[in-house]
Amino acid sequence: MKTVYSDDHNLHSGLLDPRGDAWGPSAECPDRANNVMRAIRDQDFGPLIEPRVFEESRLTRIHAPDYVQFLQDVWQEWLDSDEKGSNARPETFVAPGMRHADTRCVAGKLGRYSFDTTTPFVEGSWQAIRTSANIALTAADLLESGEKHAFALCRPPGHHATENYCGGYCYLNNTALATQSLLDGGAGKLAVLDVDYHHGNGTQTIFYERNDVLTISLHADPALEYPFFAGYADEAGAGAGHGFNINYPLPFGTDWDKYEAALADALGQVRRLEPDALVVALGLDTFIGDPTTHFAIKTEDFRRMGQRIGALGLPTLVVLEGGYSVEHIGENTVKFLTGLAAD
Ligand SMILES: [Zn+2]
Secondary structure, three states: OEEEOOHHHHHOOOOEEEEOOEEEEOOOOHHHHHHHHHHHHHOOOOOEEOOOOOOHHHHHHOOOHHHHHHHHHHHHHHHHOOOOOOOEOOOOOOOOOOOOOOOOOHHHHHHHHEOOOOOOEOOOHHHHHHHHHHHHHHHHHHHHOOOOEEEEOOOOOOOOOOOOOEEOOEOOOHHHHHHHHHHHOOOOOEEEEEOOOOOOHHHHHHHOOOOOEEEEEEEEOOOOOOOOOOOOOOOOOOHHHOOOEEEEEEOOOOEHHHHHHHHHHHHHHHHHHOOOEEEEEEOOOOEOOOOOOOOEEOHHHHHHHHHHHHOOOOOEEEEEOOOOOOOOHHHHHHHHHHHHHOO
């Protein structure tokens, strides 16, 4: 299996997260992707290839043009403003009843296009964000050219990003961009399976009213966990997309036995659709040793997870999302990919 990877993600560093009374280093750090890359390289899992560069028009198949422009310009606008700090981030958000479309200052734009405070910008962010999207699009091309599996080693991740909002460490929705690319390349219907610990709210929202993409997410119950406001079991899609979104909110402490039952049901839904291909949003933050989460999936379970998904026999594109156990993310990723390719 080929892995698409670039060192550009290292430009997106020095990110700070709110931690109690202070700001601390973000859990979404360069070592995550570097350690996945090293595990793939050191275990000879398969070739690492560089992404191609795609036109911006590929990004606006999913994202609003004004949002893409914001992502591109925000750091320079931050420098040109009176705002202070090494991370450009919002402090005011849009609430119902606020008229917001014509804000022009950078602080206003940050609030207009963000839904949380965990998704800052630094000098190299745009290059990393753009390359991460190119990685997903390159991996989609591999599938189109006949590869059975491909792995997009994306950083920053993408599944929380909507058409025009960043949040949850995500800016461009790499999974959605790859999915759209496969459809534009001739696929008739696709399934997206999100196994990140957190609900893939961005991907869900993007495809919510469409019947060419079945979106499925297994995740921690949003009544107790980020992103709090989406990911409930009654969110089934709308309009033409009704019945094309399925959520499996799971309790804290979910181990492989409980997870496997939900996964088996989800895979049954994929089988019934008979899609042309599957896109997996792979988060490794379901891991028992993840410092930020509350599931109990073990390293060997990731191989089983990959194996179950691989048994579908579908062309499968895997896109890296979350996972914050820097020490174990590489090993867990390779386990998953090994299981997937075993069939
Ligand atoms: Zn996550």
